[in-house]
Amino acid sequence: MNKNEEQTRSLFGISLTDRPKWQQFLICSSGFFFGYLVNGVCEEYVYNRLQFSYGWYFTFIQGFVYLVLIYLQGFTTKQMMNPWKTYVKLSAVLMGSHGLTKGSLAFLNYPAQLMFKSTKVLPVMVMGAFIPGLRRKYPAHEYVSALLLVVGLILFTLADAQTSPNFSMIGVIMISGALIMDSFLGNLQEAIFTMNPETTQMEMLFCSTVVGLPMLIPPMLLTGELFKAWNSCSQHLYVYGVLVFEAMATFIGQVSVLSLIALFGAATTAMVNPSHKLEAFPQFHNVNILTCDNGKKGSNITIVILDIHKAIN
DSSP: OHHHHHHHEEEEEOOOTOOOOEEEEHHHHHHHHHHHHHHHHHEEEEEIISSOOOOOHHHHHHHHHHHHHHHHHOOOOOOSSSOOGGGHHHHHHHHHHHHHHHHHHHOOHHHHHHHHHHHHHHHHHHHTTTSTOOOOOOHHHHHHHHHHHHHHHHHHHHHHHHOOTTOOOHHHHHHHHHHHHHHHHHHHHHHHHOOTTHHHHHHHHHHHHHHHHHHHHHHHHHHHHHHHHHHHHHOHHHHHHHHHHHHHHHHHHHHHHHHHHHHHHHHHHHHHHHHHHHHHTHHHOOOOTTTTTHHHHHHHHHHHHHHHHTTTT
């Protein structure tokens, strides 16, 4: 971590290195919240209102938007600090996670998906002990805190499942697969930053996107999604406008997440996710997250806030 802290980091022209830890965390988290709040609104519109369930195809479109935005940021392959092979495993889990996450919305409503994705902090912590270059272990009380958070969020999801028309086991299987890939993803990204601190966020996103895009073609062809999505979107061309807008917002979120991982590690970044998802949830269900579930949610959020506070100090 010392190497990461000494490496110059910036986020869209905003210098992070010379700022206090809390300012670094606030700036990166703000970009993360903005990106994925817009992402949530767009996904809810496309998947639930239009009934489009083309996760692989939408991820494919998003990847090309990322490449255009990275080019506009001035990044070139001459600035790469790692060989292409470094990003093969990373790209596979990244594209798999994106595709399964987006595709699961055809079977889960958005709040249910948010709750499942919020539980990824525990598998991320566990997987960190097995990733070469990290071998990270945490104190027992941090595992207990993560477990309490996961249990609370699962209980909340089960309560929602009783009234949700879009809750199905297929969706649960898909989002569970995405969670497994997420547990590898954050740790692999942190391992690359740790072993080569000169790696930039733009390099990480560019290389994983370039390597990962061809990996999306086989599942699109095997499921027939490529042609179905093309025909459906051709009849509703404005969907591409929504997808481009969503990709531009998630680009900010992705680069912010990579900044958090580089500065604070994968587990701390995973702890930010529940905060973002619980903030987004009321727009769909109009409930007070801090008081529902007999107060358990408030206590779990308190645990997360305390763990994050400790991580950035």
